[in-house]
Amino acid sequence: LGESGWIAAHPRLARYLEQSDDAMRFELAARVARLLDHYLTYRPGWLVAWSAGRAVTELPPGCREDEAWQAEPWRRASRAAGVHGEHPASAFFAAIDASGPGAFPALARSVHVFCLPALPPLYRDILQRLAEHVEVRLYVLNPCREYWFEIVEPRRLSWLIGQQRELYHETGNRLLAAWGRQTQAHIDLLFEGEAAAEVEDGLFVPAEGERLLARIQNAVLDLVELEPGSAVLAEDDRSIEVHVCHSLTRELEVLHDRLLGLFAQQDSPRPQEVLVVTPDLEKAAPLIEAVFGTAPAGRRIPFRITGRGRTRVNPVARVLDLALSLAAGRLPVSGLFELLRQPPVAQRFGLDAADLARVHTWLDAAGVRWGLDAEHRSRLGLPAFARYSLSEGLHRLFLAHAWGEGESEPFAGRIGAGHPEGSGALALGRLWRFAETLKTLQAACRRKHDPDGWRAVLLDTLESLVPATAEWADDLREVRVAVGELHADQVAAEVATPLSLEVVQGALAARLDDPARGGVPSGVVTFSALSSLRSLPFRVVCAIGLDDGAFPGSDRADEFDLMAQRPARGDRQRRDDERNLFLDLVLSARGWLHLSYAGRSVRDNSEKPPSVLVDELLDYVARACA
Numbered sequence: 001l002g003e004s005g006w007i008a009a010h011p012r013l014a015r016y017l018e019q020s021d022d023a024m025r026f027e028l029a030a031r032v033a034r035l036l037d038h039y040l041t042y043r044p045g046w047l048v049a050w051s052a053g054r055a056v057t058e059l060p061p062g063c064r065e066d067e068a069w070q071a072e073p074w075r076r077a078s079r080a081a082g083v084h085g086e087h088p089a090s091a092f093f094a095a096i097d098a099s100g101p102g103a104f105p106a107l108a109r110s111v112h113v114f115c116l117p118a119l120p121p122l123y124r125d126i127l128q129r130l131a132e133h134v135e136v137r138l139y140v141l142n143p144c145r146e147y148w149f150e151i152v153e154p155r156r157l158s159w160l161i162g163q164q165r166e167l168y169h170e171t172g173n174r175l176l177a178a179w180g181r182q183t184q185a186h187i188d189l190l191f192e193g194e195a196a197a198e199v200e201d202g203l204f205v206p207a208e209g210e211r212l213l214a215r216i217q218n219a220v221l222d223l224v225e226l227e228p229g230s231a232v233l234a235e236d237d238r239s240i241e242v243h244v245c246h247s248l249t250r251e252l253e254v255l256h257d258r259l260l261g262l263f264a265q266q267d268s269p270r271p272q273e274v275l276v277v278t279p280d281l282e283k284a285a286p287l288i289e290a291v292f293g294t295a296p297a298g299r300r301i302p303f304r305i306t307g308r309g310r311t312r313v314n315p316v317a318r319v320l321d322l323a324l325s326l327a328a329g330r331l332p333v334s335g336l337f338e339l340l341r342q343p344p345v346a347q348r349f350g351l352d353a354a355d356l357a358r359v360h361t362w363l364d365a366a367g368v369r370w371g372l373d374a375e376h377r378s379r380l381g382l383p384a385f386a387r388y389s390l391s392e393g394l395h396r397l398f399l400a401h402a403w404g405e406g407e408s409e410p411f412a413g414r415i416g417a418g419h420p421e422g423s424g425a426l427a428l429g430r431l432w433r434f435a436e437t438l439k440t441l442q443a444a445c446r447r448k449h450d451p452d453g454w455r456a457v458l459l460d461t462l463e464s465l466v467p468a469t470a471e472w473a474d475d476l477r478e479v480r481v482a483v484g485e486l487h488a489d490q491v492a493a494e495v496a497t498p499l500s501l502e503v504v505q506g507a508l509a510a511r512l513d514d515p516a517r518g519g520v521p522s523g524v525v526t527f528s529a530l531s532s533l534r535s536l537p538f539r540v541v542c543a544i545g546l547d548d549g550a551f552p553g554s555d556r557a558d559e560f561d562l563m564a565q566r567p568a569r570g571d572r573q574r575r576d577d578e579r580n581l582f583l584d585l586v587l588s589a590r591g592w593l594h595l596s597y598a599g600r601s602v603r604d605n606s607e608k609p610p611s612v613l614v615d616e617l618l619d620y621v622a623r624a625c626a
Contacts, residue, residue: 001017001025001028001029001032002025002497006072010065010068010069011065012065012066012069013069016028021502022499022500022502022503023500023502023503023506026502026503026506026507027506030510031558032070032073035070035558035560035561035562035563036070036073036074036077038563039074039562039563040087040088040122041120041122041123042120042121042122042563042568042570042571042572043562043563043568044087044089044122046562047074047078047087048085048086048087050071050074050075051074051075051078051085051086052085055067056562058566059562059565059566060565060566062565063562063565063566066560066562067562070560070562080494089122089125089126092126092129093125093129096129096130096132096133099133107133107134108134109134109135110134110135110136110137111127111130111134111135111136111137112137112139113127113136113137113138113139114139115139115140115141115535116138116140116186117182117183117186117534117535117577117580117581117584118182118185118186118572118577119138119186119189119190120570120572121189121570124189124190137200138190140186140187140190141183141535141584142183142187142202142204143176143180143183143220143221143583143587144172144173144176144180144220144221144222144223145202145204145221145222145223146172146222146223148172148173148176148180148184148223149184149187149188151172151173151176151177151184151223172223172224172225173219173220173223173224173225174225174620175216175219175220175583175586175616175617175620176220176223176583178579178616179579179580179582179583179613179616180579180580180583181576181579181580182572182573182576182577182579182580183580183583185569185570186570189569189570204221206218206221206222207221207590210234211234211237211239212231212233212237212239212240212621212624212625213239213240213586213589213591213592213593214239215231215624216240216586216620216621216624217586217587220583220587226620226623226624227624228623228624228626229624229625229626230624231621231624231625232625233625238592239591239592239593240592240593240595240621241258241592241593241594241595242595242596242597242610242614242617242618243255243258243594243595243596243597244596244597244599244600244610245596245597245598245599245600246598246600246601246602246605247598247602248283248284248287248544248545248598249287249290249291250598251544251545251596251597251598252284252287252288252291252292252544253291254596255276255542255544255594255596256291256292256295256299256301258542258594259274259301259525259540260299260301262540262592263301269539269540269591269592271301271302271303271523271524271525272521272522272523272524272525272526273538273539273540274525274526274538274539274540274542275521275526275528275533275536275538275540275541275542275588276525276526276527276528276542276543276544277527277528277529277530277532277533277541277542277543277544277585278527278529278530278543278544278545279529279530279545279546279550279551279553280545280550281305281307281308281527281528281529282308282309282312283545284527284544284545285305285308285312285527288303288305288527289305292525301525302524302525303524303525303526303527304522304523304524304525304526304527305527305528306519306520306522306526306527306528306532307519307520307528307529307532309509309512309513310478310479310482310512310513311509311512311513312513314475314478314479314512315342315343315344315472315475316344316462316466316472316475316476316478316479317475317478317479317482317512318342319339319342319344319345319462319465319466320458320461320462320465320479320508321505321508321509321512322335322338322339322342323339323438323441323461323465324445324461324501324504324505324508325505326339326438326441326442327438327441327442327444327445327446327501328445328501328502328505330370330371330380331370331371331372331376331390331438331442332369332370333363333368333369333370333390336363336368336390336438337359337360337363339465340356340359340431340434341356344465344466344467344472344475345434345465345466347467347469347471348464348465348466348467349430349431349433349434350430351427351430354424355424355427355430358420358424358427359427359431361418362393362397362417362418362420362428362431363393365417365418366392366393366394366396366397366417366418367387367388367392367393367396367417368388368389368390368392368393369388369389370388370389371388371389371390372389372390372391372435372438372439372442373386373389373390373391373392374386374389374391376389376442377389379446390435390438391435392414393417394431394432394435395414396414396415396416396417396418397416397417397418397420397428397431398428398432399411399414399415399416399417400416400417400418400419400420401416401419401420401421401425401428402416403416404421437464437465440464441461441464444457444460445457445501446501448498448499448500449498449499449504450495450496450498450499451487451490451491451495451499452487453498454487454490454499454504455483455484455486455487458483458504458508459480459483462476462479462480462483479512482508482511482512483508485511486504486507486508486511489507519532519533520533521533521536530543530551530578530581530585531581534581534584534585534588535584535588536588537588537590538588538589538590539589539590539591539592540589540591540592540594541585541586541588541589541592541593541594542593542594542595542596543585543594543595543596544595544596544597545596545597545598546595546596546597546610546611546613546614547597547598547608547610547611548597548608548609548610548611548612550611551578551582551611551613552574552575552578552579552611552612552613553574553578555574557574579613582613586617595614595617597610597611597614
């Protein structure tokens with residue numbers, strides 16, 4: 001995407017990149033890489049055609065321009081990988097075809113695959129061919145023990161009747177029909193073709209009791225509909241609760257009280273049997289700490305937030321991310337102090353809590369607002385004046401220190417500020433060393449570097465801001481490994497063009513915050529993102545922040561996504577995935593399901609709608625209990 005001659009040959013792409021900078025080109029490159037990865041998995045035939053220099057015949061005419069510029073990156077990538085002219089999986093299939101029984105003695109005797117939410121057709125084919133030589137067992141979660149692969153929503157069935165295409169279709173359970181399409185396609189695909197999977201064993205355990213949650217789960221299991229008025233709620237039936245609050249903070253306060261009530265009752269759940277999920281974990285994390293982390297000892301609930309990005313939970317990664325962000329921007333005093341107060345940085349410069357309080361007071365008294373100095377502001381395209389910069393503030397602090405006690409008089413156009421004195425003034429020297437470190441970092445980051453240059457800059461930044469002590473050794477090692485992997489990727493990609501800070505910082509943050517890490521059960525009340533612990537059973541499942549537009553998300557496919565223009569059976573659709581995720585949550589709750597959303601405005605108390613999935617569940621429950 002940096003070759004002007006190639007870009008000019010594709011007008012649609014050229015128009016998009018006409019006013020682009022390095023960060024925009026990197027972002028587009030990342031999106032194209034994700035698309036090629038999807039094509040590799042879901043459209044292998046397309047890539048074979050592109051490698052042979054042919055167009056994909058099944059694409060509509062309006063996609064030809066996008067196809068033309070997307071095919072070339074694949075051709076280059078396949079040539080670099082040594083698989084030009086064929087799909088990378090072709091070598092595996094060829095080896096299987098050419099081999100006989102016992103041809104792969106190094107393979108394990110059996111392969112066990114657990115609980116995949118979806119299995120692309122290509123992966124299914126690979127497992128089927130592998131099964132010719134080893135035993136392959138798939139453990140698949142099926143929400144229904146009846147044959148449910150022809151059920152559709154009532155509205156869809158009405159449309160099919162109008163088209164005279166309703167043969168073999170039925171409604172079954174409307175929640176399963178509306179929310180389970182991804183699992184439906186996933187399981188149906190396993191039994192398709194000549195080498196279909198064989199069901200060796202199936203275990204379906206109905207939910208116990210007659211509470212509302214159990215009845216809904218059993219209705220899904222048995223593919224039946226709860227008839228209107230068939231569910232009579234007992235007075236103590238609180239198995240499903242939906243709370244309408246004014247804010248996410250209030251949702252967490254309500255949740256805290258609800259969990260305390262559950263822990264106090266007979267046959268109470270234990271903290272490790274509670275899962276709390278939310279669509280936006282990064283937004284909720286500081287509020288979780290504020291509500292659950294500051295409760296009095298008598299109301300304290302043990303908890304852990306799991307699955308966050310490493311730039312949020314690894315102190316060294318956070319230091320590096322903050323430092324690079326400061327170097328790229330205007331260096332506001334709030335960001336400067338935020339970096340300085342990070343435990344590794346404060347320890348590196350010998351500043352304790354009292355010193356940090358003094359520094360904060362001094363910076364405010366000296367009028368430091370933003371910028372390193374006049375030269376820094378000039379490079380940002382702004383007037384080159386030093387007033388309110390860090391350099392000017394340090395001059396005023398040193399002048400006050402040199403003047404001693406009493407009110408200082410103007411000297412060389414400046415007046416002292418802050419009055420650092422005594423042993424406390426040692427912190428002033430440490431603040432100056434920190435400012436010099438930032439100046440060196442900013443000078444290094446404003447230039448573009450090749451991969452070797454950026455590795456040196458990043459490692460030097462870590463050395464200058466993080467002490468090499470045992471306390472930070474593990475965190476420091478993790479970040480250094482990420483820097484090394486990023487450098488290895490750049491070398492493998494034969495990156496020759498010097499890269500800007502925005503590109504390198506984005507790539508490093510993406511590696512450190514890899515969402516594939518996910519969450520893990522923690523042994524206490526576990527907070528995680530919605531998709532991290534799907535399908536794992538917990539006695540109490542809580543979902544907070546289920547606002548309209550937050551879940552399901554409003555993300556759309558890229559306008560140049562060719563799969564979206566020509567969808568096929570077995571494709572993983574975000575809309576279906578999130579609906580299926582909600583079904584998994586409802587079925588994972590073994591005792592209690594707690595849902596909440598911000599349904600009232602904090603400004604005027606006006607009503608705000610919940611997630612459409614909460615609405616659908618409430619409609620279903622209201623009909624059953626009417």
